[in-house]
Amino acid sequence: MLEEPLVKMESICKFFGPVKALDKVDFYVGRSEIVGLVGDNGAGKSTLVKVLSGIYPPDEGRIYLEGRRVEFSSPSQARMLGIETIYQDLALVEDLPIYRNIFLGKEPLKRFGIFSILDERKMKEESEKVLKLLKINIRSVDVPVKYLSGGQRQSVAIARAVYYRAKLLLMDEPTTQLGAAEVESVLELIRNVKKEGRSIVIISHNLPMILSVCDRVTVLRKGKVVGNKYTKDLTIEEVTDMIIGRGKYAE
Numbered sequence: 001m002l003e004e005p006l007v008k009m010e011s012i013c014k015f016f017g018p019v020k021a022l023d024k025v026d027f028y029v030g031r032s033e034i035v036g037l038v039g040d041n042g043a044g045k046s047t048l049v050k051v052l053s054g055i056y057p058p059d060e061g062r063i064y065l066e067g068r069r070v071e072f073s074s075p076s077q078a079r080m081l082g083i084e085t086i087y088q089d090l091a092l093v094e095d096l097p098i099y100r101n102i103f104l105g106k107e108p109l110k111r112f113g114i115f116s117i118l119d120e121r122k123m124k125e126e127s128e129k130v131l132k133l134l135k136i137n138i139r140s141v142d143v144p145v146k147y148l149s150g151g152q153r154q155s156v157a158i159a160r161a162v163y164y165r166a167k168l169l170l171m172d173e174p175t176t177q178l179g180a181a182e183v184e185s186v187l188e189l190i191r192n193v194k195k196e197g198r199s200i201v202i203i204s205h206n207l208p209m210i211l212s213v214c215d216r217v218t219v220l221r222k223g224k225v226v227g228n229k230y231t232k233d234l235t236i237e238e239v240t241d242m243i244i245g246r247g248k249y250a251e
Contacts, residue, residue: 004067006031006199007052007083007168012061014047021047023223024061029168034190034200036210036231039220040243045203048220049170052201053085054078066167082167088176090157094146098138099127101145102160130163131155134192151182155189162193169193169200175209187213207236219243 005028014022022044029035039045050056052063054072063070065081072078075085092101100107100123108119127141136155138148145153154174161169174190175183190200190213204210210217211231219227219242226249227242241247 003031005029006033006066008064009048009052010062010064012048012051012058012063014044014051014056015059021223022051022058025220025223025225027052027218027225029199029201030215032194032197032199033216034194034202034214036214036217037201037203037220038205038207038210038217038239038243042222043220043243044223045220046172047223049085049172049201049203052078053083053170079164079166082165083170084161084164084166084168085170085172086154086157086161086174087172090153092145092153092156095144097142097144098131098148098156099123099141101156102127102130102141102163104160106164126163127159130159133196134159134162134189136189149182150178151185154178154186158189158193162196162198167198169198171200171202173204173206174202175204175206183209207239211236211239221245 007029009025009027012022012025013020025044025048027048037045037048047056051058054075054077070081093104103123108122109116110119124141131138131141136159138152145156148156158169175186178186187209193200202210202214211234214231216228216230217234217239218225219239221243241249245251
């Protein structure tokens with residue numbers, strides 16, 4: 001880590017009653033870097049991401065964004081500073097077309113005196129631009145989301161985050177329930193997002209996928225970081241050993 005990372009979390013602790021979900025966790029994401037966050041169920045992955053996305057305040061520790069200390073009081077504040085979370089449900093409205101979903105809640109308006117209407121033309125043009133930028137191949141931005149495949153829906157959610165200039169995308173199991181061809185399509189999209197200068201954190205149990213697309217992997221076990229290595233130096237077996245505490249990683 002030669003330059004200041006995009007995001008740095010230091011000594012993060014989070015308690016839920018007597019349970020210590022995170023125990024002095026250090027975590028960072030470099031600029032234009034894809035980081036895999038892995039661990040068994042209950043390891044603390046989701047809690048760490050919820051702290052970073054503003055859902056939970058840390059009980060101890062510090063968060064830095066582009067070298068400046070930040071404290072998030074809500075997810076909306078994290079989004080305003082460029083941290084966007086893409087959950088498994090994708091937060092898309094099925095009956096609305098693609099372009100309306102990309103602008104959902106932030107629709108541009110055209111004003112006529114005291115009246116205003118949605119600027120449909122601008123939404124369509126801008127949606128087409130971001131899909132083209134990320135090399136997303138969808139026939140028309142007029143297609144309602146309910147007619148899209150799982151991979152195409154994931155693409156729309158990612159395009160929305162990129163359009164609103166997210167610096168960091170937090171992705172929870174982005175390839176769950178996708179077929180092999182769609183998985184590869186989503187992974188190529190993630191690589192294209194990185195080429196556009198964005199950083200990504202991927203939470204997943206799919207270790208082959210993690211090793212194929214991520215630059216680095218951070219492993220959590222029982223609320224602690226037990227591994228942080230570049231994927232070029234890792235095998236699935238070693239990641240598995242870290243996750244379950246086997247071999248040289250045994251407690």
